[in-house]
Each structure stands twice: as C-alpha cells, then as structure tokens.
Amino acid sequence: MPELGPKNTALFSEVKQRIDPNNKFDDQAAIEMAEKHGEEFIGQGGECIVFSDSQHKHDKVVTFNYKELTPEQATKTFYLQRFFSTLFPKNFPHFSLTAPTSKDKPGVTMRDRVYPAKNRDLVKTENSFFDVIKTCDNLGVKFIVDDSPDNFTKDDQGDEYYLDSLKSANFSEWDAERIKQYMIDNHYPDSQICRTEKIIDKIKTLHDTYKQDNEDREEFLKNCIM
Numbered sequence: 001m002p003e004l005g006p007k008n009t010a011l012f013s014e015v016k017q018r019i020d021p022n023n024k025f026d027d028q029a030a031i032e033m034a035e036k037h038g039e040e041f042i043g044q045g046g047e048c049i050v051f052s053d054s055q056h057k058h059d060k061v062v063t064f065n066y067k068e069l070t071p072e073q074a075t076k077t078f079y080l081q082r083f084f085s086t087l088f089p090k091n092f093p094h095f096s097l098t099a100p101t102s103k104d105k106p107g108v109t110m111r112d113r114v115y116p117a118k119n120r121d122l123v124k125t126e127n128s129f130f131d132v133i134k135t136c137d138n139l140g141v142k143f144i145v146d147d148s149p150d151n152f153t154k155d156d157q158g159d160e161y162y163l164d165s166l167k168s169a170n171f172s173e174w175d176a177e178r179i180k181q182y183m184i185d186n187h188y189p190d191s192q193i194c195r196t197e198k199i200i201d202k203i204k205t206l207h208d209t210y211k212q213d214n215e216d217r218e219e220f221l222k223n224c225i226m
C-alpha cells in the first residue's frame with residue numbers, strides 16, 4: 001500500500017532532524033528550509049510548523065508537531081475537524097489526514113490551505129465565525145477555541161476560517177438527532193448528513209478505543225528511565 005501523507009520526504013527528514021520539542025524554528029531558517037525543498041513556509045504556532053505542499057499545487061498545507069502527537073490526539077483531531085468542516089465548510093479547512101508521532105517521524109497533519117484576503121478589512125464578511133459559535137450554542141455543541149488572532153483569517157470570499165486544529169469538545173453530550181435535524185432543515189446533502197452521523201459515532205467511541213492504549217502508555221512511561 002502506498003504510504004499516505006506528505007510526499008516531500010527531503011523536507012520531512014530535515015524537519016525531523018531539526019525539530020526541537022522546546023523551541024520554535026527561527027522564521028528565517030524556516031523560510032530557507034522551505035525554499036530549499038520547493039515549498040513555502042506558511043507559519044508556526046506554539047505546537048507546530050506549517051509548510052505548503054507542492055504535491056497538491058501548494059493548495060494544501062502540512063504541519064509538523066514539535067511535541068508528541070499521540071495516536072488518540074491525532075485521531076480525535078481528525079474526526080473533530082471533519083465534523084466541523086462538514087457542518088461549516090466555509091469556516092474550518094478540511095483535514096485530509098493526521099498522523100501521530102512515531103519513532104522516526106514527527107506528528108503531521110495535512111489540511112486544505114486557506115488563502116487570506118490581501119486586505120481583510122475591505123472584504124465584506126459572508127460566513128462569520130461568530131455565526132458558528134451561535135449555531136453551535138443552539139445545538140449544545142461546545143468546543144474549545146484558541147482565540148489568538150493568528151488562528152483566524154478571512155479569505156477573498158469573506159469567509160472567516162479557524163486555522164488551528166481542534167482538540168476537545170463536549171462530544172459525549174452531543175445530541176446526534178438534533179444535529180441531524182439541523183442539517184436537514186438547512187438542506188445539507190444526504191451524503192453529508194450520513195457522514196456526520198458516522199463521525200459522531202466514531203468520536204463517541206474514541207475514548208473507549210484508546211483507554212487501553214493510554215494505560216499501556218502510562219505504564220511504559222513510568223518504566224522509562226528519563
């Protein structure tokens with residue numbers, strides 16, 4: 001089976017060698033590293049560094065985590081992001097994959113790239129993030145947003161995107177029927193309604209799936225000589 005994920009292996013291995021769990025990259029060094037491998041340096045936050053992905057005509061971005069991204073975090077982020085990008089495609093970029101940190105690779109995500117408008121203040125807002133919050137409030141869907149201004153942008157169409165990855169939400173309280181009814185009332189295609197039902201199911205079972213993994217992991221870490 002072909003390996004999924006970013007194909008720019010030269011960039012991948014350089015990032016792997018240079019990544020430091022305790023420090024961000026120097027921006028200039030990141031720009032040079034990207035150029036050397038035919039990519040663009042897009043940005044970085046407290047958790048990851050972000051490059052364009054030339055395999056997708058630079059229309060996707062690849063993020064590399066500085067610190068460990070556990071299998072549970074990677075899977076949770078993937079499904080949470082899928083849920084929100086299906087419900088609000090103009091406010092959350094679609095994630096094509098998330099992969100946990102492994103012995104020889106940092107954790108990665110691959111996301112659709114959002115192109116910020118040149119002058120955001122001149123673009124009329126069409127799909128505001130505030131509306132997402134209001135809708136979610138009405139649906140009883142709560143989630144944690146890192147509200148640093150760097151995490152939000154507006155594109156040329158006036159759509160306001162949340163760029164950071166989602167990590168937690170009150171998903172055990174989500175009412176699947178209510179969410180489904182909202183999607184029916186708002187004329188979402190059947191395929192998306194069906195996908196959302198499956199995602200909700202998946203998210204709700206994640207905790208149990210990883211319970212044993214987490215216990216094993218803690219046991220393993222306890223026995224590690226640090």
Ligand SMILES: Nc1ncnc2c1ncn2[C@@H]1O[C@H](COP(=O)(O)OP(=O)(O)O)[C@@H](O)[C@H]1O
Pocket residue numbers: 042043044045046047048049050061063093111112113114115150151163164165
């Ligand atoms: N899908 C995307 N499209 C365009 N830029 C992005 C995208 N995802 C992230 N970025 C840029 O990279 C920066 C860091 O990404 P982010 O996921 O917020 O990292 P962190 O979790 O470290 O804060 C963002 O502030 C944004 O400028």
Ligand SMILES: [Mg+2]
Pocket residue numbers: 045046146150151163164
């Ligand atoms: Mg961020």
